[in-house]
Amino acid sequence: xxxxxxxxxxxxxxxxxxxxxxxxxxxxxxxxxxxxxxxxxxxxxxxxxxxxxxxxxxxxxxxxxxxxxxxxxxxxxxxxxxxxxxxxxxxxxxxxxxxxxxxxxxxxxxxxxxxxxxxxxxxxxxxxxxxxxxxxxxxxxxxxxxxxxxxxxxxxxxxxxxxxxxxxxxxxxxxxxxxxxxxxxxxxxxxxxxxxxxxxxxxxxxxxxxxxxxxxxxxxxxxxxxxxxxxxxxxxxxxxxxxxxxxxxxxxxxxxxxxxxxxxxxxxxxxxxxxxxxxxxxxxxxxxxxxxxxxxxxxxxxxxxxxxxxxxxxxxxxxxxxxxxxxxxxxxxxxxxxxxxxxxxxxxxxxxxxxxxxxxxxxxxxxxxxxxxxxxxxxxxxxxxxxxxxxxxxxxxxxxxxxxxxxxxxxxxxxxxxxxxxxxxxxxxxxxxxxxxxxxxxxxxxxxxxxxxxxxxxxxxxxxxxxxxxxxxxxxxxxxxxxxxxxxxxxxxxxxxxxxxxxxxxxxxxxxxxxxxxxxxxxxxxxxxxxxxxxxxxxxxxxxxxxxxxxxxxxxxxxxxxxxxxxxxxxxxxxxxxxxxxxxxxxxxxxxxxxxxxxxxxxxxxxxxxxxxxxxxxxxxxx
Numbered sequence: 137x138x139x140x141x142x143x144x145x146x147x148x149x150x151x152x153x154x155x156x157x158x159x160x161x162x163x164x165x166x167x168x169x170x171x172x173x174x175x176x177x178x179x180x181x182x183x184x185x186x187x188x189x190x191x192x193x194x195x196x197x198x199x200x201x202x203x204x205x206x207x208x209x210x211x212x213x214x215x216x217x218x219x220x221x222x223x224x225x226x227x228x229x230x231x232x233x234x235x236x237x238x239x240x241x242x243x244x245x246x247x248x249x250x251x252x253x254x255x256x257x258x259x260x261x262x263x264x265x266x267x268x269x270x271x272x273x274x275x276x277x278x279x280x281x282x283x284x285x286x287x288x289x290x291x292x293x294x295x296x297x298x299x300x301x302x303x304x305x306x307x308x309x310x311x312x313x314x315x316x317x318x319x320x321x322x323x324x325x326x327x328x329x330x331x332x333x334x335x336x337x338x339x340x341x342x343x344x345x346x347x348x349x350x351x352x353x354x355x356x357x358x359x360x361x362x363x364x365x366x367x368x369x370x371x372x373x374x375x376x377x378x379x380x381x382x383x384x385x386x387x388x389x390x391x392x393x394x395x396x397x398x399x400x401x402x403x404x405x406x407x408x409x410x411x412x413x414x415x416x417x418x419x420x421x422x423x424x425x426x427x428x429x430x431x432x433x434x435x436x437x438x439x440x441x442x443x444x445x446x447x448x449x450x451x452x453x454x455x456x457x458x459x460x461x462x463x464x465x466x467x468x469x470x471x472x473x474x475x476x477x478x479x480x481x482x483x484x485x486x487x488x489x490x491x492x493x494x495x496x497x498x499x500x501x502x503x504x505x506x507x508x509x510x511x512x513x514x515x516x517x518x519x520x521x522x523x524x525x526x527x528x529x530x531x532x533x534x535x536x537x538x539x540x541x542x543x544x545x546x547x548x549x550x551x552x553x554x555x556x557x558x559x560x561x562x563x564x565x566x567x568x569x570x571x572x573x574x575x576x577x578x579x580x581x582x583x584x585x586x587x588x589x590x591x592x593x594x595x596x597x598x599x600x601x602x603x604x605x606x607x608x609x610x611x612x613x614x615x616x617x618x619x620x621x622x623x624x625x626x627x628x629x630x631x632x633x634x635x636x637x638x639x640x641x642x643x644x645x646x647x648x649x650x651x652x653x654x655x656x657x658x659x660x661x662x663x664x665x666x667x668x669x670x671x672x673x674x675x676x677x678x679x680x681x682x683x684x685x686x687x688x689x690x691x692x693x694x695x696x697x698x699x700x701x702x703x704x705x706x707x708x709x710x711x712x713x714x715x716x717x718x719x720x721x722x723x724x725x726x727x728x729x730x731x732x733x734x735x736x737x738x739x740x741x742x743x744x745x746x747x748x749x750x751x752x753x754x755x756x757x758x759x
Contacts, residue, residue, distance in 0.1 A: 137526045142533035142562035142610075143756055145525040148496055149557045151745045155179060155738035158488045158553060161469050163408045164450040164459050167220045171459045171484055172199070173450075173471045174206055174217070182736025186218055186227060189471075189484040196485065201243060205230040208407070210257030210271040210281070211658035212703050212733065215406025216308050221261035226288050228256050235259075235266075237288055249292050255279075258308030258407035261288065263315045269306055269407055270296055278657050281305050283320050285344065299345040300336065305329070305658070308407045310362040310370075316340055319351070319362035319370055321404075326661030329404040330544055330574065330581060335359045335372055337385075352376075352383065352390055358578070360404050365414045369434070373401035373411070378577045382412060382422060384434055394436045398425035402449070403544050403574045413453035415476055421451055421458050427549070429458070431476060442479050443472070446500075446550040459484070463550030465499050467491055492551070495523025498559035500549035500567070505602035507571075511583070513595040514576060516549045517603065518565040527562060534756050535609035537596050537636070538567040539618030539625040543584060543666070546575045557745060563752070564609045570595035570625075572666075588621075588666035589628045589648075589680035596625060597635050612637070613756045615691075617748070619643055620704055620733065627682035627693075627712065634690040638755040640748050643697045643704045643733060646683040646712040649674070654705050686715045694724050694751045696744050698731030724751070 160176030162184075169191025176184045184206045186199040200206055207230035208214035218227035223240035226248065233255045236245035248266075249256070253273035260267040270284040272295070283306045284296030300306055303322035307329070310319045318340050323333040332355050338348035352374055353359040360380070362372045370385040371393070380401035382393045394400075400423045401411045413421045415431070419439070424430035427446045431439040447463035458474040468487035474480070500516040507513045520533045527533060536558055540547050547567035558565055569575065570592040572584025583591050596616060604611035615638040616626050623644020630639045645651055652663055652670055668676050678684055693716070697709040706727065713725040726747060728740045735741050 138524055139528055140525050140562070142520060142527040142531060143753060145520075145522045145560065145562040147522065147557065147560035148493070149553060149560050151557075151742040152738075154553055154557060154745060155741050157490070158468065160184075161461050161471055161485060161487055162450065163215070163217065164452055164461050164471055165218070165220055166452045166454040166457070166459050167223065168454065170223075171471065171473060172218070172220055172225075173461070173485060175485070176736065178736060178738040178741060181730075184217075184230070186225065187485065199225060199238065200227065200245070203231070204236075204245065208255060208257035209233060210255045210269055210407060211305075212656045213406050213658070214257055216258035216260075216269070216408035219259035219261040219266065224261065224288065226259060226261060226266055228259070235268075235286070235292075248286065248288060248290065249295060252295070254295050260309055260311060262311040264288075267299075267309045267311060267318065268296065269308060278660075281657075283309055283318075297344050299338070299340075300348065307360065307362075307404065310364055311340070312364045312368050312370075313366060314368060317364075317368075318345060319364070319372075321353070321360055321362065326664040328544065328659075328662055328665070329360060330358045331665065332356055333359050335362060337362075337370060351385060360401055361410065361412060363410075363412050363414070365418050365420065366416060367418055371412060371420060375399075375578045378579055382420060382432065386434065393420075393434060394422075394432055394438075396425050397577070398423075399575050399577060400425065403542070405542075405545070408450065410450050410452060411448075413451045413458060415453050415456050415458070417456075421453055421476070423448055429460075429474070441474060441476060443474055443481055447548045463548060465549065465551055466494065466497050467551050468553065469550065488553075492556070493523065496521060496556065496560050497551070498556060498565075502549060503566075505599055507591075507598045508594050511571070513571060513599060514569040514573075515599055516547055516567040516569075517608065518555060518559050518567070519608065520559050520562045520564055522560050522562065525562070532604075532607065532610040533562055533564045534613035534615065534752065535564045535566060535600055535603055536752070537600050537614065537616040538565055539570070539592070539596060539616065539622035540567070540573070541618070541620035541622050543570070543572050543588060543592060543621040543625070544574055544581060545621075546573050554745070561749070564603070566599050566603050566609075568596050568599050585665055586668055588663075589624070592625050593629050593632060596629060597633060600635060615639060615752055615755070617642070621645070623704075624682070628680065630691050630693060631682045631685035631689050636691050638692045638694075638752055640694040640696065640751060641709070641712075642735075642744070643701050644695075644709065645704055646681065646708050648677045648681045650708065651704075652677075654707070656702055659703070683712055683715055686712075686719050686721065689716070689721065692722070692751065692755045694726075694748060696726050696747070697728070698733065698735065698740075699727050699729045700731060701733045703733035
């Protein structure tokens, strides 16, 4: 072992390796023996490709060739950008938002919606119809979100037949096996889908939908992901008992299937998220409450599948086979197929063909600590790991506190190359699940209600202090970094305390008041629940806006933002940089043309990580 200062170790994970042949896997679907998924490619300027694994031949096929980019912009975050049935694919092209049909064996798709300011997501093919969430921008002002039905073989000149309207938002629909019923979730401002939502069901007719009824949900309850089992019974997730668990509508009665103290569903940031599917015998496939999968019948009886994972996403099933995306502790995510009868797992695709050397893998340790309010907070700790290097005796590593976006998201204990980039160089990491994060029940999520910029900051500060007190990190070399809401937490931490010596904000929020006017529809009222009503809480907005505390900033700041960001506009970061310079403070601001909310191009990702490393090495005097 070569002794070198922490933060300077040579690493096999270079900035270029973060994007070279590392695809983003998402939105798995099954169609008979075939499995489909989306593959985001940084080396193609972030283009998202639809891939297929042909079950019989075992071949991987690129379904959508360049220049087609399978992405939706409904809610800006998209989701459910494609659907497949009997080899027919319908997808949303990111370039113009139009839907296109690709027939089996065809290379060029056919447009099935006209040009216009209309977006589609949450696509479902069932029988002769295509169902979707339509987001209509044609009238100007706030777009209108509705549930529609389209003809996958028509021109859909009217952009589809409306099935459900009148609410601010609707979810991806579910259609009963016999095609006679449709279920969906709706919610209205100022709620987000993890706040208060309503589950509806209606009869499908030739003219549209009729006899809509409310099934579940309401004020203070989040319901999500309606799905029909093979017998035509409607299942869904509800947090009525504090935890997102499965419920069923059975013989006219709604009841909880499984009562466990675990969140078995994900927050519905995107329209394509699926945490439940059904095999032919009627049993549901869900998370097991930890990080694996289990089968559950309508009595709540469980049959664990024994599939190793740290996280599961987009679960789907056909016959006795399940397909999904899974995270792992020691390598990048995979798309896998699981035979439920035997538990056999077949890997269909990986984010990268390279398997990390175990000597350079830092595994997450789930940790907890007590915050300033005497409550327990959670996170994942990653120690520095490098097979060829160690730090000087008696020295402790610098600590990077990672803050996830949302803020209603979660830090997962899965392998991420972008995280190991730091640990292999001698940095320790605390990936924080501050109050407001998902995965710990509704009560934990609601700690952030009215307290954004307070609870999250305290959990980050006390978490860093706890790691230092335990001898896991150097208390004099603490930094904080995050994107979007995590970028806001970074700016807020540096302008409200002196714990962190450095910070990096990726497309973060500096002015909460401006965000109220600039934010897109999906999150345009989100801040009201996180901070307070407007204008009654105007003083609170001002006090918690980093832009108003530039003179109090502690530590060195790096600002990174995409020029085309529609979720957090560039002005949020630009004004922070301008204010700091006007106050005589040094700040580095980098703007990336063509990038939106979340960087996708290889050149951008490589440049951002290179700059961030240099930033910490300069501040900590380790470079």
